[in-house]
Amino acid sequence: MENIRVVGYEAARGNTPGVHPWAQEFETKVIRGEACAQMAKRLQDAGFEPDVIFAHPGWGEVLFLKAVFPKARLVCLMEYFYRPQGQDMGFDPEFSAPDFTEQARLISKNANLLLAMEAMDHGVSPMPWQASTLPVWAQAKTRLIHDGIDTSVCRPDSTAQLSLPDRGITIRPGDEVLTFVARNLEPVRGYHIFMRALPEIMATRPNLKVFIVGGQDVSYGHRPPSGSYRERYLNEVVSRLDPSRVFFLGKVSYPVFLRLMQITRCHVYLTYPFVLSWSLLEAMSVEAVVVGSRTAPVLDVIEHGKNGLLVDFFDVAGLAKQVCDVLAYPERYSGIRQAARQTVLERFDLQDVSLPAYAELLKECYSTR
Numbered sequence: 001m002e003n004i005r006v007v008g009y010e011a012a013r014g015n016t017p018g019v020h021p022w023a024q025e026f027e028t029k030v031i032r033g034e035a036c037a038q039m040a041k042r043l044q045d046a047g048f049e050p051d052v053i054f055a056h057p058g059w060g061e062v063l064f065l066k067a068v069f070p071k072a073r074l075v076c077l078m079e080y081f082y083r084p085q086g087q088d089m090g091f092d093p094e095f096s097a098p099d100f101t102e103q104a105r106l107i108s109k110n111a112n113l114l115l116a117m118e119a120m121d122h123g124v125s126p127m128p129w130q131a132s133t134l135p136v137w138a139q140a141k142t143r144l145i146h147d148g149i150d151t152s153v154c155r156p157d158s159t160a161q162l163s164l165p166d167r168g169i170t171i172r173p174g175d176e177v178l179t180f181v182a183r184n185l186e187p188v189r190g191y192h193i194f195m196r197a198l199p200e201i202m203a204t205r206p207n208l209k210v211f212i213v214g215g216q217d218v219s220y221g222h223r224p225p226s227g228s229y230r231e232r233y234l235n236e237v238v239s240r241l242d243p244s245r246v247f248f249l250g251k252v253s254y255p256v257f258l259r260l261m262q263i264t265r266c267h268v269y270l271t272y273p274f275v276l277s278w279s280l281l282e283a284m285s286v287e288a289v290v291v292g293s294r295t296a297p298v299l300d301v302i303e304h305g306k307n308g309l310l311v312d313f314f315d316v317a318g319l320a321k322q323v324c325d326v327l328a329y330p331e332r333y334s335g336i337r338q339a340a341r342q343t344v345l346e347r348f349d350l351q352d353v354s355l356p357a358y359a360e361l362l363k364e365c366y367s368t369r
Helices: 021-045 100-109 111-119 128-132 191-204 229-240 254-263 278-285 316-328 330-347 350-367
Strands: 052-055 073-077 122-125 142-144 162-164 169-171 177-184 209-215 246-250 266-269 290-293 309-311
Touching: 021 100, 021 111, 052 350, 073 111, 073 350, 100 111, 122 350, 128 142, 162 254, 169 209, 177 191, 177 254, 177 278, 191 209, 191 229, 191 316, 209 254, 254 278, 266 278, 266 316, 278 290, 278 330, 290 316, 309 316, 316 330, 330 350
Parallel strands: 052 073, 073 122, 122 142, 177 209, 177 266, 209 246, 266 290, 290 309
Antiparallel strands: 162 169
16 A cells, blocks of 8 residues: 555564473464564664554464553454353364363463453454453453445445356346355354255255355364365265256455355355354345354344344254245345345444544544553
8 A cells, every 4th residue: 555664574483392282372472473573673773653553463463562662552453262162162063072182272372362452452343242252351441343344345236247157157136046155165154054955955946056155275173184174065965966056166356256245146154153254244235135143243243034034053954944935035035135235334334334433443542642
């Protein structure tokens, strides 16, 4: 960006061989924090003194910044605080409950975040449930400000179309299209539940085309013992699917994602109790009908029957039934489409909601410095 100076830094070393496994991640954070602080010190030596520091503390960079710039107001994006029970860990009974070692590793993962929360002057959390995961004392200095959805870009478009020349198809609004999107196709985002519902959905809707977006890596949770979750759960149901009507797109560009959301007749969004995806709000902003999981982060946004539809995360049959109804009777859900966008405009719009809230926070930082 014009008039924005970007200064990078590099860690000078790796982890210590033989360090205790529960301490290894914190050591990683300290190494990154040291590198960031050393660069900050060089900026200070050159005469730079910030009024406000914005930072995401998740990777350790925040740890020592207040020692370098004690007068600066530190604002931390508090995205999530880990718990060994009651959130994403142990949520899915299909996978073994975390043992003591795994719980201890997760508790240790919070050490860096706790130090950041102690040092910060203000915290920002994007959603109510995510904020509620923080310790009570940290919630007291944290406010809700979502990153913001650019509703001028994420808007309905009746002329949208998407072509796959190698498959000989083009889709447009009005076509019978079902979508599922995740950064990577994995259980935390309900990929296994979606795939298990797909045979019934496709059998009931013989003209349906299904578009699945996401990579084969793992963003959250454990890796499978072998291969990828994408193949694991596809293989589970592939004999009951019509492969000519299922399109795995991998990772796509943002414009392609938006066109899919503008075209889809029904969009499925499932998640463990974890960080809410931007893709849900972007889908709502373009007036997609979302069938989402009745889990805490989704409940922050969707009210069943008003601006979206909710099903139990593990209810495969219920998911299939709800999706089929949306596909069969799209006209019934026109009000939900409009209410979905209105929700985003009122609560998450970048220009009218998020940026003014950040401007107010900056004003407060300057007034108390």
